[in-house]
Amino acid sequence: MHGGGPGACGCFVGREREVHLLGALARRIGTRGGAVVVRGEAGVGKTALLERVAAESGARTERIRGFQAEEVLPYVAVTDLLLPLRAHFAELPGVQRDAVEASMALRTGGPGNPLAVCAATLGVLAAAGRRAPLLVLVDDLQWVDPASSRVLQFVARRLATERVLLLFGLRDRPGPVDAPVGIPTVDLGGLSEAESRTLVAAQDAALGRQAVEEIVERSSGNPLALLETTSALPSGASCGAELDTGFGSPGPTLRTVWGCVVDALPQPTRTALFAIAAGRPAGVRAVEPVLAALGGSLDDLVPAERIGLVAVRDGTPRLRSALLRWVVEDRTPLATRLLVHRALAEHAEAEQRVWHVAACAVGPDEPAARDLVEAAEAARGRGAHRTAARIWRRAAELTPDRRSRAERLLAAATDAYLAGRMDAACGACDEALSLRSEPLFAADVALVQGRAVAWAGHPQRALDGLVRAGDAVLAHDPRRARRLHAESVLPAVLAGRGDLVRQAAARCARVAAGDSEGAVVGAAAAAAGHAFAGGSPGPRPVVSDDRAGADSRCRAWDLEPLVLLAQCRTWLEDHGTAAAALDALVEQARRQGSAWLAGLALAARAELGWWTGHWAAATADAAAAVRCGEELRLPAVTAAALSSLARLDASRGDAAGCRAALDRALRESGAYGLGRADLERAAVLGLSSLGAGDPAEAVEHLEQAWRAAQAAGLAATTVVPFVGDLVEAHVRCGSTSRAEEVLAALEQAAATTGLVFPAAAAARCRGLLADHLEPAERAFAEAARLHARRPVPFERARTLLCSGEVLRRLRRPAAARPVLREALSVFEGLGARPWAARAETELAATGVHRTPRCDPAAPGLAVLTPQELQIARVVADGLNNAEAAAVLYLSRKTVEAHLTRVYRKLGLRSRSDLARFLAPLHAAPSAPAPGPSSVEARLSG
Numbered sequence: 001m002h003g004g005g006p007g008a009c010g011c012f013v014g015r016e017r018e019v020h021l022l023g024a025l026a027r028r029i030g031t032r033g034g035a036v037v038v039r040g041e042a043g044v045g046k047t048a049l050l051e052r053v054a055a056e057s058g059a060r061t062e063r064i065r066g067f068q069a070e071e072v073l074p075y076v077a078v079t080d081l082l083l084p085l086r087a088h089f090a091e092l093p094g095v096q097r098d099a100v101e102a103s104m105a106l107r108t109g110g111p112g113n114p115l116a117v118c119a120a121t122l123g124v125l126a127a128a129g130r131r132a133p134l135l136v137l138v139d140d141l142q143w144v145d146p147a148s149s150r151v152l153q154f155v156a157r158r159l160a161t162e163r164v165l166l167l168f169g170l171r172d173r174p175g176p177v178d179a180p181v182g183i184p185t186v187d188l189g190g191l192s193e194a195e196s197r198t199l200v201a202a203q204d205a206a207l208g209r210q211a212v213e214e215i216v217e218r219s220s221g222n223p224l225a226l227l228e229t230t231s232a233l234p235s236g237a238s239c240g241a242e243l244d245t246g247f248g249s250p251g252p253t254l255r256t257v258w259g260c261v262v263d264a265l266p267q268p269t270r271t272a273l274f275a276i277a278a279g280r281p282a283g284v285r286a287v288e289p290v291l292a293a294l295g296g297s298l299d300d301l302v303p304a305e306r307i308g309l310v311a312v313r314d315g316t317p318r319l320r321s322a323l324l325r326w327v328v329e330d331r332t333p334l335a336t337r338l339l340v341h342r343a344l345a346e347h348a349e350a351e352q353r354v355w356h357v358a359a360c361a362v363g364p365d366e367p368a369a370r371d372l373v374e375a376a377e378a379a380r381g382r383g384a385h386r387t388a389a390r391i392w393r394r395a396a397e398l399t400p401d402r403r404s405r406a407e408r409l410l411a412a413a414t415d416a417y418l419a420g421r422m423d424a425a426c427g428a429c430d431e432a433l434s435l436r437s438e439p440l441f442a443a444d445v446a447l448v449q450g451r452a453v454a455w456a457g458h459p460q461r462a463l464d465g466l467v468r469a470g471d472a473v474l475a476h477d478p479r480r481a482r483r484l485h486a487e488s489v490l491p492a493v494l495a496g497r498g499d500l501v502r503q504a505a506a507r508c509a510r511v512a513a514g515d516s517e518g519a520v521v522g523a524a525a526a527a528a529g530h531a532f533a534g535g536s537p538g539p540r541p542v543v544s545d546d547r548a549g550a551d552s553r554c555r556a557w558d559l560e561p562l563v564l565l566a567q568c569r570t571w572l573e574d575h576g577t578a579a580a581a582l583d584a585l586v587e588q589a590r591r592q593g594s595a596w597l598a599g600l601a602l603a604a605r606a607e608l609g610w611w612t613g614h615w616a617a618a619t620a621d622a623a624a625a626v627r628c629g630e631e632l633r634l635p636a637v638t639a640a641a642l643s644s645l646a647r648l649d650a651s652r653g654d655a656a657g658c659r660a661a662l663d664r665a666l667r668e669s670g671a672y673g674l675g676r677a678d679l680e681r682a683a684v685l686g687l688s689s690l691g692a693g694d695p696a697e698a699v700e701h702l703e704q705a706w707r708a709a710q711a712a713g714l715a716a717t718t719v720v721p722f723v724g725d726l727v728e729a730h731v732r733c734g735s736t737s738r739a740e741e742v743l744a745a746l747e748q749a750a751a752t753t754g755l756v757f758p759a760a761a762a763a764r765c766r767g768l769l770a771d772h773l774e775p776a777e778r779a780f781a782e783a784a785r786l787h788a789r790r791p792v793p794f795e796r797a798r799t800l801l802c803s804g805e806v807l808r809r810l811r812r813p814a815a816a817r818p819v820l821r822e823a824l825s826v827f828e829g830l831g832a833r834p835w836a837a838r839a840e841t842e843l844a845a846t847g848v849h850r851t852p853r854c855d856p857a858a859p860g861l862a863v864l865t866p867q868e869l870q871i872a873r874v875v876a877d878g879l880n881n882a883e884a885a886a887v888l889y890l891s892r893k894t895v896e897a898h899l900t901r902v903y904r905k906l907g908l909r910s911r912s913d914l915a916r917f918l919a920p921l922h923a924a925p926s927a928p929a930p931g932p933s934s935v936e937a938r939l940s941g
Contacts, residue, residue, distance in 0.1 A: 043224025190221020383593025505529025724761025
């Protein structure tokens with residue numbers, strides 16, 4: 001059974017609160033009874049809930065239900081209930097037995113005294129309950145015959161001392177239904193968005209993510225609507241071609257239920273209902289002239305309002321259920337629909353007017369299509385990319401010329417991509433190519449389709465398609481070819497293959513340059529090639545500061561490669577520039593209405609936060625990116641953010657949180673072959689084990705990471721930093737030969753690339769391996785000098801810890817104490833608990849005992865949840881509550897509630913206080929010491 005009706009899918013979703021409440025009542029039937037009414041609209045899951053409670057109770061269960069066709073037969077429901085319990089009739093007083101048997105047509109004579117029938121029914125149920133606890137389920141109470149309904153309600157109010165629980169299922173809409181008086185009622189609403197997706201996924205229909213999103217959006221959480229809609233779709237449906245019209249009306253059951261009610265309304269009322277369904281929600285003053293133009297008035301809505309189909313909220317008449325909209329449209333003749341849309345067009349605002357004019361078109365209509373194009377461009381200009389995609393698609397449907405239709409489909413695909421609706425973008429691209437296949441247009445489609453396919457979870461397929469498209473157009477337009485080859489770097493990065501990234505960057509460099517529009521993606525491609533090669537020599541990736549900073553002139557299309565460029569700067573150790581760029585990109589993506597690109601930038605900023613020591617802010621960013629990726633079903637965004645969360649948890653000593661995040665990341669990325677998942681998992685688990693003091697387990701994980709990195713061509717890079725951890729783990733296990741072997745590879749990489757991090761890690765490991773004081777001091781001094789050039793607080797503290805350990809081991813406790821004190825202070829400030837404990841232990845071994853203390857420079861941040869910190873940062877940037885709710889995709893009440901808790905936890909009173917308190921989170925990482933590194937020298941050449 002499921003959350004919405006009798007057992008169609010073999011699972012039950014949601015309803016935890018209701019199951020807990022009713023289950024508690026069912027479990028105590030042995031000591032006391034009662035009755036509860038479960039009320040909700042058709043298909044919302046009343047029957048499934050009752051059956052779930054019955055299955056878990058273990059009590060004897062009797063079931064009856066009302067049928068609309070039997071409402072005229074008195075006592076038919078009572079007869080269904082009492083016949084299986086007839087053995088208990090002998091315990092009734094004679095007058096009660098005679099009355100109930102006459103009512104059940106078991107003896108001659110008319111129906112008995114109604115009160116005697118009520119008392120007899122209570123007596124029979126009480127007698128059955130004394131023998132064994134009894135659960136009675138009465139479904140569809142609204143159709144139980146009136147005589148039986150009176151009896152059942154009489155009994156329900158008198159069960160407190162009996163071992164009988166009576167559960168009613170009552171449909172409250174459509175139609176006027178009064179709940180029984182004096183009986184507790186549980187109102188059952190729709191499933192949540194997450195629960196709705198779970199129920200659809202349980203159908204195993206192999207639907208595309210876009211199809212699932214459409215089903216969930218249009219069902220209003222009604223489980224039966226979810227199931228009937230899902231079962232009606234072909235396997236693999238993506239809904240890409242149905243952004244405007246969706247899936248039509250609900251399934252046959254709900255269509256019949258609601259349709260009968262709509263059909264019974266007067267024609268003027270049905271027309272008025274369609275006017276509300278088709279028009280944008282508007283106040284009574286806006287609706288009234290539309291109804292007047294149709295020859296009606298607001299009075300036409302009275303019959304619908306009387307039976308609960310229409311409610312007025314905030315002065316706006318609305319349909320009580322989103323499902324009703326599709327039934328009303330189904331039941332409205334075409335002529336009436338056209339008439340209503342014309343009336344709405346005359347009274348609507350500009351953007352809505354073009355929609356209604358388009359709805360009046362019954363075939364190709366270029367003037368209407370041109371109006372829609374203007375509306376789509378306006379929606380795109382204000383960042384409403386999802387709306388723009390829907391308008392572009394409708395414009396394409398009305399476009400008679402095949403070439404123009406293909407161009408408008410490509411525009412729809414572009415906006416769908418920017419809105420994070422990758423399946424819709426892929427579908428629109430396929431349709432556009434079916435209309436036009438000439439090389440230049442196909443190249444433009446391939447640019448959009450390549451990105452959408454990659455983020456839909458198929459990076460290798462996207463890479464192959466972009467390379468083929470670039471090769472095909474090379475002879476016609478070298479600049480287009482270069483852009484396609486540059487774009488192929490993006491899916492190569494998602495695939496996590498260093499060799500593929502370097503090949504793509506090389507292809508891009510070989511093709512003629514000079515395309516100003518492709519400058520951003522070209523720079524991102526070059527930077528990725530350098531980063532995945534560990535900063536190897538080659539032309540420096542250059543992009544002007546205004547584009548790198550993503551100011552207001554930056555196109556939404558450029559945001560993705562700009563995020564990649566900023567992330568490459570993190571990997572190439574340009575942390576200050578990366579931080580400034582990512583801050584600007586998060587703001588820009590939110591301002592331009594691209595939630596998923598904001599999530600992508602947050603995931604990149606979370607990774608940077610680990611390097612720069614802003615761990616609290618990084619945790620908040622990663623948590624927000626996870627929510628964004630999960631809501632938009634973008635596994636690569638989710639997996640990247642989860643990997644950052646896992647590394648933060650590993651560094652702080654939260655092994656359980658680390659493993660849980662890694663397991664989720666693997667589930668998100670494993671099915672799609674997204675790169676770095678296995679490598680990241682092994683590397684982070686190794687770091688966690690190393691911090692926990694289990695070097696043998698760390699070696700096992702880190703050797704696995706080494707093999708994966710070698711296969712992917714990433715062993716010598718900062719993309720997944722772990723090689724220094726592997727050397728240290730072998731040193732602590734006593735495997736000095738293997739440690740020397742890996743260290744030699746690390747030192748070679750440091751010499752080749754000129755990156756500071758591998759050089760500092762190598763120097764630290766060389767110090768760990770030293771047997772004498774002089775080489776140890778020389779190695780640790782070199783590591784300290786390198787850390788000063790590129791500050792990474794956690795790594796610097798680890799070097800201090802290792803230095804203190806070696807100094808103590810070589811009998812220099814006095815020299816070890818200040819080093820260990822400093823390491824302990826940094827670890828405590830970061831919240832790296834296991835590392836702080838190790839530093840404390842080493843310090844105690846030198847003869848110093850102290851109580852760990854928290855860093856006073858960051859009081860209070862640890863008490864904020866990631867979401868509270870994310871909201872606090874946005875508000876500290878100057879946004880009001882409404883603006884913060886919009887950019888974080890939360891409700892205003894959620895923002896207000898979290899902000900109140902933030903002020904209370906931090907002891908602050910105003911937004912200005914909050915801005916001052918969080919200012920350190922926005923501080924750029926310390927600038928490197930003067931003088932270019934070898935990698936800088938090579939890049940600048």
